Every structure is written in C-alpha cells, then in structure tokens.
Amino acid sequence: xxxxxxxxxxxxxxxxxxxxxxxxxxxxxxxxxxxxxxxxxxxxxxxxxxxxxxxxxxxxxxxxxxxxxxxxxxxxxxxxxxxxxxxxxxxxxxxxxxxxxxxxxxxxxxxxxxxx
Amino acid sequence: xxxxxxxxxxxxxxxxxxxxxxxxxxxxxxxxxxxxxxxxxxxxxxxxxxxxxxxxxxxxxxxxxxxxxxxxxxxxxxxxxxxxxxxxxxxxxxxxxxxxxxxxxxxxxxxxxx
Numbered sequence: 001x002x003x004x005x006x007x008x009x010x011x012x013x014x015x016x017x018x019x020x021x022x023x024x025x026x027x028x029x030x031x032x033x034x035x036x037x038x039x040x041x042x043x044x045x046x047x048x049x050x051x052x053x054x055x056x057x058x059x060x061x062x063x064x065x066x067x068x069x070x071x072x073x074x075x076x077x078x079x080x081x082x083x084x085x086x087x088x089x090x091x092x093x094x095x096x097x098x099x100x101x102x103x104x105x106x107x108x109x110x111x112x113x114x115x116x
Numbered sequence: 117x118x119x120x121x122x123x124x125x126x127x128x129x130x131x132x133x134x135x136x137x138x139x140x141x142x143x144x145x146x147x148x149x150x151x152x153x154x155x156x157x158x159x160x161x162x163x164x165x166x167x168x169x170x171x172x173x174x175x176x177x178x179x180x181x182x183x184x185x186x187x188x189x190x191x192x193x194x195x196x197x198x199x200x201x202x203x204x205x206x207x208x209x210x211x212x213x214x215x216x217x218x219x220x221x222x223x224x225x226x227x228x229x230x
Contacts, residue, residue, distance in 0.1 A: 004159070033218070042206050042220030043160070056217075091160070103148045103167065103210060105218075107160040 002026070004108035006092050012114045018080035021111045025073070025094030032069060033105060034077050035091040043091055049075065079113075087115045118143045120209045122221035130229045135179075135194040137224045139207035142188060149190045150208040151181055154223075160206065166190060177201070202228045 005024040013019050025032050030051050035043035046065065048056040051072040060067065064083070069075040079086055089112050093105040123138040141149060151163040164175025171183040181192045190207060204225050210218040 040223070042222050044220070045218050048218075093160075103150070104162055104165060105160075106162075107152075109157075109159045 004092055004094050004106050006090075006108035006111055008111055009109065010112050010114075012116065013082055014116050015084055016081040018078065019082050019113060020076050020078045021090050021092075021113075023075045023077070023092030023108060025075075025092070026106055029094035029096050029106070030072070031095045032075050033091075033093040033095075034067060034075070035093065037089040037091055037110070039088070046077070082113075082115045084115050087113055089113070118147060118209050118217060118219050120207050120219050120221045122205075122207050122224050124224050125222065126225050126227065128227040128229055129197045131199055132196050135192070135197045135201065135226065137192040137205050137207075137226065139190045139192065139221060140188055141190060141207070141209045143209060146185065147209050149181075149183060150210070151175065151179070151190075151192050152206045152208060152220075154204040154206065156203075163192070163205075197226075197228050199228050199230070202226055 007022050011019055032049040034046040036046055037043045045059055047054055047060045047067050049069045052069050065079055067077045089110040091107055091110045093107045095105045119142040121140045129135055146168055149166040152160045153163050154160045163179050164173045164181055166173050166183045174180045179194045181190055183190050204223045206223050207221040
C-alpha cells in the first residue's frame with residue numbers, strides 16, 4: 001500500500017513569489033491534514049479536511065495561504081506571496097474516518113521550502 | 117483547551133541503557149495520546165497510542181508508554197537503547213472524535229552514545 005505522497009520534496013523560491021505543494025493521501029482515507037514544521041519545533045496544524053470540507057482552518061493564515069481538496073482525495077496548499085518567514089517543512093498527513101483509527105495519522109515525507 | 121509539554125528538548129543515553137522521554141499533558145477530559153518518531157529526512161511515524169483502554173501501551177521497536185491520569189503524564193520508555201533509536205520524538209494530544217485540536221509537543225531529540 002502506498003503511503004502519503006507529497007511533492008515536491010524541496011522548493012527554493014524568492015520572496016513574494018507564489019508556491020504550491022501537493023499531497024496524495026492514502027487510498028480510502030477521508031481525513032487530510034496540512035502541517036507547518038519550523039526547525040526544532042513540533043508540527044503545527046494548518047488545516048484539516050474531512051473529505052472535501054475544511055473542518056478546521058483556524059490556524060491557516062488566510063491572507064496568503066490557501067488550500068483545496070476539490071474531489072476529496074488529493075490536496076494542494078498554496079502560498080501567495082511567500083515571505084522569508086515561510087521557510088519551513090510542510091507536512092501532509094491522512095487518517096481513516098473509522099473509530100479509534102480516526103486519530104492515527106500517517107505522514108508524508110514533507111516539502112522543505114526555502115524562501116530567499 | 118488542550119496542551120502538551122515535553123520536558124526535555126534533548127536526552128542523551130548510552131547504547132544498551134534505558135530511555136525515558138517525558139511528556140505531560142493538559143486536558144479537561146481523558147484525551148487520546150500518541151508518540152511519534154521522526155528520523156532525519158523521513159516522515160513522522162506512529163510509535164504508539166493511548167485511547168482510554170489499557171494504561172500501559174506497547175508500541176513498535178520495544179517502546180512503551182504509561183498513561184497516568186493523576187500525574188497527567190504519558191512518558192515514553194525503552195529498556196535498552198539502540199543506535200537506531202536516535203531521532204526526534206513527539207508527544208501528541210488530540211481527540212478528533214470530540215473535534216478537538218491536535219497538539220504536538222516541541223519534541224525531544226534522543227542521542228545515543230556508543
């Protein structure tokens with residue numbers, strides 16, 4: 001079974017440029033998460049989807065960040081325009097919607113963003 | 117509101133000696149608790165989870181954790197450290213069944229000395 005797939009693995013851009021990250025969750029997983037992980041810190045949740053609905057986006061900086069999961073499967077996270085402080089690792093995770101397994105998240109390898 | 121505190125940012129142990137990584141949580145009820153491990157340049161992997169069943173939880177690679185409600189703790193232990201255990205470990209509190217927030221601790225980096 002394929003795990004959570006993220007692309008690209010690395011991205012280097014100049015400030016004020018747009019950038020997008022893509023995530024394909026594990027097949028059949030209804031819940032998808034985007035996290036931001038700064039160096040030396042734990043992941044911080046940006047947005048959580050249940051199917052195509054964003055059920056928790058309270059931590060998403062909506063002035064420059066956006067996300068979509070149009071068909072309830074894969075998802076994209078966009079930053080426009082990027083700022084120097086956005087340099088971090090962006091993690092995607094998924095989980096099934098069934099009982100106790102709902103809480104178990106499977107993570108992708110992440111996208112490391114460097115903003116110059 | 118929920119919160120989680122990992123009491124040590126770095127822990128160093130010699131190979132073959134016990135490992136103790138400390139985690140305290142705050143919650144208005146008994147949440148679900150998790151430990152994840154992150155090896156360099158790899159994704160986070162679930163080590164073990166507590167979801168209100170047995171208070172002593174066994175995970176992968178010989179790790180286990182004990183839920184102590186009176187101490188609001190969920191410390192991670194392993195009897196004998198191996199070089200391959202060197203990684204970053206995260207304690208997590210959440211309960212999506214209650215639509216609560218998912219909170220990661222700041223992490224503990226485990227160093228294994230030869």
